Amino acid sequence: MTAIPLGVPRRLVEFTLDGQEARVPEGSTVLDACRAAGKDVPTLCQGDTLTPKNACRVCVVEVEGSRTLVPACSRRAEPGMEVRTDTERARHSRKVVLELLASSVDLSTTPGAAEWIRDYGAEPDRFGPGAARLDEVPRVDNDLYVRDYDKCILCYKCVDACGEQWQNSFAISVVGRGFDARIAVERDAPLTDSACVYCGNCVEVCPTGALSFKSEFDMRAAGTWDESAQTETTTVCAYCGVGCNLTLHVQDNEIVKVTSPHDNPVTHGNLCIKGRFGYQHVQNRG
Amino acid sequence: MRERDRIPKTYTRLTHPLVRDSRDEPFRRASWDEALDRTARGLAAARGSFGMFSCARATNEMNYVAQKFARVVMGTNNVDSCNRTCHAPSVAGLSAAFGSGGGTSSYEEIEHTDVIVMWGSNARFAHPIFFQHALRGVRNGARMYAVDPRRTSTAEWAESWLGLNVGTDIPMAHAVGREIIHAGLANEAFIERATSGFEEYRQLVEPWTLSLAQKVTGVPAAAIRELAHAYARAERAQLCWTLGITEHHNGTDNVRALINLSLLTGHVGRYGSGLQPLRGQNNVQGGGDMGAIPNRLPGFQDILDAGSRLKFESAWDTVIQPHYGLTLTEMFEAMEEGSLRAVYCIGENPAQSEADSEQAVRRMRALDFLVVQDIFLTKTAELADVVLPATAGWAETEGTTTNSERRVQRVRRAVTPPGEAREDIDILCDLATRLGHDWTYADSEAVWNELRSLSPDHHGMTYDRLERLQGIQWPCPSADALEPSYLHGRLWEPDPARRGVRAPFGLVRHDPPVDLTDERYPIRLTTGRRLDSYNTGVQSGSFASPLRRGEYIELCPEDAERHGVVVGEEVRVASRRGSVVAPVWIDLALRPGLAFMTMHFPDEVDTNQLTIEANCPIAGTAEFKASAIRIEKLPAVTYVR
Numbered sequence: 047m048t049a050i051p052l053g054v055p056r057r058l059v060e061f062t063l064d065g066q067e068a069r070v071p072e073g074s075t076v077l078d079a080c081r082a083a084g085k086d087v088p089t090l091c092q093g094d095t096l097t098p099k100n101a102c103r104v105c106v107v108e109v110e111g112s113r114t115l116v117p118a119c120s121r122r123a124e125p126g127m128e129v130r131t132d133t134e135r136a137r138h139s140r141k142v143v144l145e146l147l148a149s150s151v152d153l154s155t156t157p158g159a160a161e162w163i164r165d166y167g168a169e170p171d172r173f174g175p176g177a178a179r180l181d182e183v184p185r186v187d188n189d190l191y192v193r194d195y196d197k198c199i200l201c202y203k204c205v206d207a208c209g210e211q212w213q214n215s216f217a218i219s220v221v222g223r224g225f226d227a228r229i230a231v232e233r234d235a236p237l238t239d240s241a242c243v244y245c246g247n248c249v250e251v252c253p254t255g256a257l258s259f260k261s262e263f264d265m266r267a268a269g270t271w272d273e274s275a276q277t278e279t280t281t282v283c284a285y286c287g288v289g290c291n292l293t294l295h296v297q298d299n300e301i302v303k304v305t306s307p308h309d310n311p312v313t314h315g316n317l318c319i320k321g322r323f324g325y326q327h328v329q330n331r332g
Numbered sequence: 333m334r335e336r337d338r339i340p341k342t343y344t345r346l347t348h349p350l351v352r353d354s355r356d357e358p359f360r361r362a363s364w365d366e367a368l369d370r371t372a373r374g375l376a377a378a379r380g381s382f383g384m385f386s387c388a389r390a391t392n393e394m395n396y397v398a399q400k401f402a403r404v405v406m407g408t409n410n411v412d413s414c415n416r417t418c419h420a421p422s423v424a425g426l427s428a429a430f431g432s433g434g435g436t437s438s439y440e441e442i443e444h445t446d447v448i449v450m451w452g453s454n455a456r457f458a459h460p461i462f463f464q465h466a467l468r469g470v471r472n473g474a475r476m477y478a479v480d481p482r483r484t485s486t487a488e489w490a491e492s493w494l495g496l497n498v499g500t501d502i503p504m505a506h507a508v509g510r511e512i513i514h515a516g517l518a519n520e521a522f523i524e525r526a527t528s529g530f531e532e533y534r535q536l537v538e539p540w541t542l543s544l545a546q547k548v549t550g551v552p553a554a555a556i557r558e559l560a561h562a563y564a565r566a567e568r569a570q571l572c573w574t575l576g577i578t579e580h581h582n583g584t585d586n587v588r589a590l591i592n593l594s595l596l597t598g599h600v601g602r603y604g605s606g607l608q609p610l611r612g613q614n615n616v617q618g619g620g621d622m623g624a625i626p627n628r629l630p631g632f633q634d635i636l637d638a639g640s641r642l643k644f645e646s647a648w649d650t651v652i653q654p655h656y657g658l659t660l661t662e663m664f665e666a667m668e669e670g671s672l673r674a675v676y677c678i679g680e681n682p683a684q685s686e687a688d689s690e691q692a693v694r695r696m697r698a699l700d701f702l703v704v705q706d707i708f709l710t711k712t713a714e715l716a717d718v719v720l721p722a723t724a725g726w727a728e729t730e731g732t733t734t735n736s737e738r739r740v741q742r743v744r745r746a747v748t749p750p751g752e753a754r755e756d757i758d759i760l761c762d763l764a765t766r767l768g769h770d771w772t773y774a775d776s777e778a779v780w781n782e783l784r785s786l787s788p789d790h791h792g793m794t795y796d797r798l799e800r801l802q803g804i805q806w807p808c809p810s811a812d813a814l815e816p817s818y819l820h821g822r823l824w825e826p827d828p829a830r831r832g833v834r835a836p837f838g839l840v841r842h843d844p845p846v847d848l849t850d851e852r853y854p855i856r857l858t859t860g861r862r863l864d865s866y867n868t869g870v871q872s873g874s875f876a877s878p879l880r881r882g883e884y885i886e887l888c889p890e891d892a893e894r895h896g897v898v899v900g901e902e903v904r905v906a907s908r909r910g911s912v913v914a915p916v917w918i919d920l921a922l923r924p925g926l927a928f929m930t931m932h933f934p935d936e937v938d939t940n941q942l943t944i945e946a947n948c949p950i951a952g953t954a955e956f957k958a959s960a961i962r963i964e965k966l967p968a969v970t971y972v973r
């Protein structure tokens with residue numbers, strides 16, 4: 047056998063995290079270090095399979111010597127850095143971000159949002175009921191997934207997943223600027239008229255449920271969606287030889303949605319239409 | 333335009349065994365005991381004239397048990413699966429060159445290569461997640477070349493599209509090879525050290541000048557030259573192919589012609605340089621690895637090798653026939669001759685997937701006994717004497733499958749199967765017991781551990797480890813080490829003893845498609861896949877894909893105009909074997925004289941009525957990619973409203 051390439055050796059970076067020594071491999075972000083140390087830093091636009099976008103600023107921390115607060119999700123750890131995650135200033139900033147988001151966007155299906163709002167004492171109502179909401183109805187234009195832009199926090203994860211970071215279909219984009227900026231499919235077309243190939247990779251990364259599987263959307267509407275009654279089992283797609291890993295979410299012996307493990311070497315969390323949606327045949331029970 | 337039934341037939345799950353007492357009667361519900369007794373009787377009467385159709389979509393464990401059933405219980409090597417209709421030529425070609433039939437690279441390597449050649453592969457549609465890895469390669473700076481008769485959406489990502497005429501892959505490959513040699517770009521050190529037959533190869537390709545190749549393939553000489561130079565000059569290059577190469581009457585030769593290019597340039601056996609046949613079914617690789625093929629025992633060990641036979645004979649306490657069994661193709665021929673009388677068909681649907689499907693059905697009807705084990709009452713199951721309801725391999729069964737990068741991964745039971753459906757292994761073991769062999773496996777892991785004890789390539793893969801590492805690529809002989817992600821690194825060893833057997837150049841000649849076009853059948857029909865559908869549509873037909881629009885005959889705008897047909901208009905498509913009626917679709921990916929159809933909607937348009945059963949003599953794969961057809965306009969229909 048020939049020698050096995052080991053790749054570039056990685057060094058460890060030493061710095062302090064809330065006064066304690068922290069060591070992480072070179073290239074790690076402050077967020078990686080926080081998570082490794084078991085610290086709960088909220089994140090919304092960070093995606094473990096995507097390049098950090100720094101859009102939401104809910105993850106900010108203080109770094110000694112830095113004038114502004116620093117987004118933990120994108121700042122790489124540097125030797126000697128002194129990071130404080132839980133300062134008054136950082137907490138206040140997160141609180142305001144949460145208030146702004148929660149006043150203008152429906153965060154009811156965003157995992158973690160309710161706890162963070164409570165923990166940070168955020169009061170979204172203080173902007174009054176007139177805070178800008180899109181107030182539009184969810185778009186149900188196909189049988190596979192639904193877009194509910196009332197829940198969109200403009201994190202751009204879906205744009206990145208559909209674009210050059212993964213799928214390269216470029217069906218999803220941002221239209222408008224500033225306050226008018228919003229996510230759209232080809233300048234507001236129905237999905238069925240777009241370049242969308244229904245891989246569902248945008249749904250996989252959406253942090254708020256603005257994009258959701260139709261199965262989940264329908265069950266929520268009917269009041270039957272119950273995550274506590276669901277099991278998650280990872281198996282392998284049977285539709286081609288690529289061998290994508292599928293996590294089947296099962297409730298009452300029915301597959302209710304399919305995701306993929308983000309750290310999987312085959313998929314990196316992505317699937318194609320067949321793997322994501324092609325499960326119905328096993329439960330055609332006559 | 334006439335209205336067609338656009339909703340694909342949906343199948344409902346089989347929930348209990350079905351039997352019938354004669355072929356003229358309908359099925360009736362039976363108990364497992366009755367169904368298995370009937371099956372055992374049917375099979376016992378057929379010792380010596382039996383064939384097993386194993387399943388390239390089921391687990392490794394099931395394939396292992398199925399081939400063991402054929403070899404031990406039925407005493408035959410007649411076991412095969414639908415890999416015969418797709419990638420058998422890749423296995424045959426790769427093992428002839430390197431002694432092992434697996435693709436040589438991992439997916440990750442294509443992200444770190446310099447040149448990617450997609451030859452006869454619309455990976456963007458057929459292998460989308462592999463294509464994501466390829467696109468990462470392109471984003472990292474790799475140049476991609478697409479060699480395909482159609483200008484597919486894969487080709488849209490390529491630096492250059494080489495739109496060759498169907499069935500001219502060998503002239504193209506030989507011209508590329510000749511150009512590499514003449515330009516002084518061949519890797520002489522590698523050729524000299526690790527290959528054999530170069531001089532004969534050089535003479536073989538010498539007539540294939542760029543201008544002759546241009547004439548035969550229809551691709552401009554400059555484009556062929558550019559591909560040759562890019563591939564040969566690249567530090568690392570990946571050559572990927574799928575059924576556009578294999579589904580020809582000379583599929584194995586096509587594969588050899590491509591492998592020659594890797595031998596010429598040394599693009600094999602190194603990280604980032606390799607050969608990647610992308611498999612169409614989830615476990616085509618594993619089915620073969622498990623010995624569910626007529627010439628290999630589990631672990632891809634040759635049946636003709638007495639040492640290997642002995643190992644299995646003592647482990648299984650049996651005698652293994654010292655000769656190759658029949659391939660799927662040969663089994664169908666043996667049905668015709670009457671020398672194959674009973675078939676056990678697991679999870680396959682040959683009544684719709686075989687080329688010239690009417691003939692396949694006629695042959696299966698003539699069997700004395702047919703048992704089908706499946707999750708649906710497929711067209712094939714409708715022909716059976718006994719139908720056994722099984723669990724879905726990927727969602728209701730524990731086990732493993734092996735993907736195109738040779739990665740063995742765990743599949744798991746996530747839902748409870750319907751009714752009385754039972755796992756394939758369980759059914760097979762029950763039958764074996766009825767036929768006098770006491771087979772009990774506690775679970776799939778017990779089967780896997782038996783396989784591990786007999787296959788050095790799988791020895792180090794315990795279930796625990798597979799789980800922990802999210803799959804392991806073979807070979808994996810040791811339980812505490814991992815091998816490189818690519819195969820055949822040995823070819824680069826300085827020490828001849830460790831370098832091992834030389835890789836021979838394949839001396840293959842151009843042989844045009846069997847079904848020639850002429851004035852009566854002037855159009856070349858080629859087949860392939862669409863993104864959202866799968867094979868005969870039995871499974872993929874059940875989900876509500878917004879992309880699905882049923883079956884069409886796709887033509888280029890010029891051909892549509894010449895025939896005076898428009899989108900949606902129904903036409904008769906006729907070949908020398910049969911005809912079907914299908915609506916027209918215009919596709920700019922096609923060129924004049926080239927039409928395209930799929931096999932996804934056989935209940936609507938049975939494309940395989942048109943295809944030809946001209947088989948690759950080495951691998952037995954039929955020439956699905958090249959039929960000669962004509963388009964007939966149907967008389968106008970006047971609707972009375």
Ligand code: SF4
Binds near residue numbers: 248257
């Ligand atoms: S739809 Fe979801 S993923 Fe896309 S920008 Fe909005 S919140 Fe982010």
Ligand code: SF4
Binds near residue numbers: 288321459461
């Ligand atoms: S998800 Fe798509 S690419 Fe992946 S194995 Fe399934 S069919 Fe193949």
Ligand code: FES
Binds near residue numbers: 088090091105106
């Ligand atoms: S999670 Fe860090 S900026 Fe959004």
